[in-house]
Amino acid sequence: MEIFGIPSQALFGQLLIGLINGSFYALLSLGLAVIFGLLNIINFTHGAQYMLGAFVAYLGLTKLGINYWVALVVTPLVVGATGMLIERTMLKQLYKLDHLYGLLLTFGLALIIQGLFRHEFGSSGMPYPVPEVFKGAYNTGFMFLPKYRAWVIVASLVVCLSTWYVIERTKLGAYLRAATENPSLVQAFGVNVPRMITLTYGFGVGLAAFAGVMAAPIYQVNPTMGADIIIVVFAVVVIGGMGSIMGAILTGFGLGLIEGLTKVFYPEASSTVIFIIMTIVLLIKPAGLFGTQK
Amino acid sequence: QISDGIVKIGVLNDMSGLYSDITGPGSVTAARMAVEDYIKATKSTLKVEIVSADHQNKPDVGSNVARQWYDTDKVDMIADVPTSSVGLAIAKLSADKGKLHVNSGSATADLTGKACNANTIHWAYDTWMLANGTGKAIVKSGGDTWFFLTADYAFGQALERDTEAVVLKNGGKVVGKVRTPFPTQDFSSFLLQAQASKAKIIGLANAGGDTTNSIKQAAEFGITKGGQNLAGLLVFLPDVHSLGLNIAQGLKLTETFYWDLNDNTRAFTKRFAAAQGGKYPSMVQAGVYSSVIHYLKAVDAAKTDDGTKVAAKMKELPTDDPLFGKGTVRADGRKIHPAYLFEVKKPAESKGPYDYYKLVSTIPANEAFRPLAESECPLVKK
Amino acid sequence: MTTVPTPSIKAQSFTHQWVAFAIMVLVLAIAPIWVYPIFLMKVMCFALFACAFNLLIGFGGLLSFGHAMFLGTAGYAAAHAAKVWGWNPELAVLFATGCSALLALVTGMLAIRRQGIYFAMITLAFSQMVYFFYLQTPFTGGEDGIQSVPRGMLFGLFDLNDNTAMYMFVLAIFLAGFALIWRIIYSPFGQILKAIRENQDRAISLGYDTDMFKLIAFVISGALAGTAGATKSLVFQLASLTDVHWSMSGEVVLMTLLGGLGTLFGPVLGAAVIVSMQNYLAQFGAWVTIIQGVIFVVCVLAFRRGIIGEIANWIKKPL
Amino acid sequence: MAEPKEMLRISNLQAWYGESHILHGVDLTVNEGEVVTLLGRNGAGRTTTVKSILGLVGRRTGSITIKGQETVNWAPHEIAKLGLGYCPEERGIFSALTCEENLLLPPVIAPNGMSVEEIYDMFPNLLERRNSPGTRLSGGEQQMLAVGRILRTGARFLLLDEISEGLAPVIVQALGRMIKALKAKGFTIIMVEQNFRFAAPLADRFYVMEHGQMVESFTSQELSSKMGMLNEYLGV
Amino acid sequence: MSKDFILETRELVKEFKGFVAVNSVNLGVQRGQIHALIGPNGAGKTTVFNLLTKFLIPTKGQIVFNGHDITAEKPSQVARRGIVRSFQISATFPNLTVMENVRIGLQRATGTSLHFWRSERSLNQLNDKAMALLDEVDLGGMADLTAVELPYGRKRALEIATTLAMDPELMLLDEPTQGMGHEDVDRVTQLIKKVGANRTILMVEHNMNVVSKIADTISVLQRGQVIAEGPYAVVSQNPQVLEAYMGTTDNQLEGAHG
Ligand SMILES: Nc1ncnc2c1ncn2[C@@H]1O[C@H](COP(=O)(O)OP(=O)(O)OP(=O)(O)O)[C@@H](O)[C@H]1O
Ligand SMILES: Nc1ncnc2c1ncn2[C@@H]1O[C@H](COP(=O)(O)OP(=O)(O)OP(=O)(O)O)[C@@H](O)[C@H]1O
């Protein structure tokens, strides 16, 4: 059977690949959405923090002999901690100002982090081996699915859905959402808002680092690995609706699929298709697919 | 007469981006070594100075720097310049200003083809050579059906075009191609298409991070295990280093320089690595070394640093240096020397770091580059 | 009744702006004696670009994150007109400005309906599409760009290959653009623009078609950014993808911010600083980005008004 | 009966918003179980006083003792945990939360707060609109929500800033009855009111503010004799 | 009916996701009157305002202004027809001076607002008119302060001056006295009465004192429907209104506000 001249088997394969890439978009845009939704900061450093995640894992492996599993847990904590430091020392001063300033500050930080790593490590990638358990692949009948990629989908789904649950369905999440709008009032109700915000930023950054560790065995660990993906991830968050957690997740996976299909039918446009979709979505639904207008 | 008494060489390349490991500060080191070695060997009285700058792989940044070098900083020759678009811009500018550009970094064969000029010399390698070296050898050894993964920009397209011509000429067939946006992180979708095409050879008409990512992911998706082979149309030693032999093993590629070719190259590499924090030289960096030596020789011979005159002198004099051996510079500006087809070793075969290549065959100098007869260069009288 | 201060109508005096303007003209007129003229021309092109951008954000409150599309479009248009059609430079620049204005009109009509961060994102999206278009379409020469663009004869009389003539041409364009922006800011139109920035709903309820005002501002800003791009491509005889890339849109934000958002002279100074930095730090590779990053951070944390903004605040007069 | 227990004592409170100095030495005492009303013109600094108690102004100096604890250097959330409930002037309804989520938001800080049912009984509008986003409620409904939600937390010391504002007369009357009931239960309340008719019958004591200072204070018994003075200050 | 209605709504309906906020409202505002819209919280008053000024789109029904059906027009068009509103939360241009605020209102009539090539000085001709308007609302002495510096009550006055600058035929005021001290309430009440002398005003107000003093006609809205209409004396005796809005019958004339 063929669909648009492509054998359906191959098409399934492509869709699956799209879904895998979507997992990365979802993970990254989730972190971005959490940070935007709850701190009102457009975290341009996200790409650099994703790169940091991959690098910390790489350095951990080569310098300290830390294996993948330990790295998967430790790296988000370490990078998240640096994030909290940034929040405490810099971002904190910007909450009352226009979004623009947060965006500019984090943009500057991204340049610094990326510059330093490029200076230190050059720009060709470093290898990171696939963990032993995930070596090899499944033969699904219609494609050859590397085990590690399957793991990526599973891990990403679990992390995304639990984050969504915490934020949209628990009391903690309600505090977070309320604190976005009027932090001092929530604090006046007896909630330690500054600490909550610091932890939230740390968490969002940790998510980026987590995605970085997940990516290390697939891509080259490289100082510029986050620079280009960040723009795409922004687009994902905007399409999903700024600040909407579910929006970020669904759009992440959805756009992965669409991008995957574009790679089959018109590969040259595959890096642009997301922006075309973004324009259309914003024109029809100004606040994004799942966003609510303020 | 040497302008203001100093021969000034500008090393213009990518200091911090995609090609900084292949060119970058290493090229500056190579140029310095060349000056030292030349002065020591010839007791020449030339005063030589080296400046360097980052062109960020952007033609506008590059030509901006070059213009200022030529206009106000009294630079006489610009060396290196990776990234074809920048190389072309510098070549044109050098001709306009009557200066000299000796390019080792760019791939495009147009530099000695339709964009050639009297003030530009192309040193280490070019797309025609890469296509011919890797393409021909692979088709000859049975790899006769091809699928191209092409980086969607001028360089990738040129490489694909040249290789396709070679494949067809040698009786091979191209069963498909896909243009990948530049840069791309994830090649899995494209690799799947390549896999589905059942081509024996997947030609990677890309460079840098695109190449390493596509090779890495090809291994992940079991492409090589499934019987298909990769042909890296532009792979440098540092790329193999960053991939690791586990993944890169078996890859076929063409270069005109490898550190382990002979005693001279080994001796050079030892000194280079000492100066560059243990990194081994790439073909481009070796090219910068060799081209600077020949340039200085020509300056001494012509007794001037005037760009046009030195260029003519460089073409007149035969070349001879420790890294590329004896050779010539042709009328179209093409430096001629042998090329080598390598295969990346298996991990077990490697005796240590940077011991990566196995020599498969040597392509003699007169076959390695595009014959003058086929050249579109207006300088070539037909 | 409580006592209220009874100020007289503040006689708003703008003499200091004229003084600043005179200083700027003077500096630009004599600087080529010491400074490499092409470098100065580059500064002026970027200064005009930043001023155009600042008109939109500083006075209209609209952050466009895709302004590079206007710079780049005009760059290609001028290069093509001059090189392929052999047009005179003044016609090429005019034509290119028109192209950017048209692009601004089309994208503006869609983008202007959104506010704040959505506006920034939709302009970014458009510029990414424009980038893709130029990457794919043959006339731009892809990665190579349009090289060796002839500078030509101005009005068929002055040979612009002479750097002095070219310099005068660029200076004239820059000053004209700057003066236009200056006038717009202090025009009836500028007044409404400010009102919209302050309180859009109220402006609507007073009967102003705010979308119309924003669109006009957007088109003017895009057109002037285009003038800058066209001039730049003549100066460097090259139009390339760099000018359409999103990082160029980021750079203009940096210039404006450093100089002073919403100030008249800030973008000019900001552009001068950033361009010099890129020029003189070129050999330091990765350090350029690191230093740029540090500037961003320092500006946002300590210098939010930007250099000129701080000075203006200090002398308590708008600059 | 024993000496009334002191709930709050403010002395020489100075407060700033950024550069502007708003409060110039405010003194105020509130005993447990008292209802105290702050009167004054627009901009006199009443809201600022209330916010200062919770630490919500930019900077403050002086002394604020709540239940015997000096809190002038505490963070707002620590102060709130002493058992304060705050209903801000601008209502502070969260748009990202539904009406009911808004109601349930403030953490319970002491036992014996009102139940959600009781609150819905008092403000039936809220029950009807419980699933609407908070800021889609009408102005008055938002006001009800802002009052309702702090009654749930068990806080027994309430700071109410202009709660009768924008409400229909019926609702204002209901609020009046509610405050009487709370007073009977022993709540301590500071009210900022523009609406003198509403505040007058409820309060035990009154303070009058002007230009960031307390200019007058009197008890409800003295009210009638002070009307002339009030007229001068407030134009009542 | 032979009354001269400047504004009429016919069967106006607004639903929010199934919730009917405004339900078949037929409202007629007579030319030259001060017409008050009152009703319990959540009755739909602000929503009606938003519908009239097109900040919301009606689900059903028609809005007719001066005989024209304006149901399909844009907010700024409606404003140009002469319907200008104030907001429940004060709306000025905070960083412009008081004078400039008013000039923004006056500028529209000059037709030069789009002239980006003209000097701002061309607007100075409006200064006298602006000053006159400011004097009318007692803000003459504060012309040079920025709006953000004004005390609350004065901001409302400024808003009214800006609105007057448009010379509107119909002014819509949403709770103009909310949050004001007694002094200011009186001042604004007088002001409304003064400016209402030669134009039509539709206002929402909870302060019965104000309403009783200046409103010619009152419409009472409850649950999106008009339950009573007429002069204050009539409406305030209506048992349904008393029950739904004013509460206990004993102090009806006072209302809740002082
Ligand atoms: N965030 C702020 N920044 C600067 N000044 C402020 C701020 N909030 C209030 N003010 C000023 O502080 C003074 C006191 O304001 P406050 O809100 O305490 O007055 P109030 O007595 O509550 O009056 P109102 O009836 O207007 O609520 C006023 O002059 C006001 O302009
Ligand atoms: N955008 C909206 N989405 C959903 N419901 C809304 C929206 N706007 C208003 N409502 C609802 O419609 C009803 C009428 O609201 P409206 O604001 O018109 O009341 P109002 O009469 O002005 O009341 P108040 O006197 O309290 O200001 C309210 O119950 C409110 O919750």
Ligand SMILES: [Mg+2]
């Ligand atoms: Mg107050």
Ligand SMILES: [Mg+2]
């Ligand atoms: Mg209302």
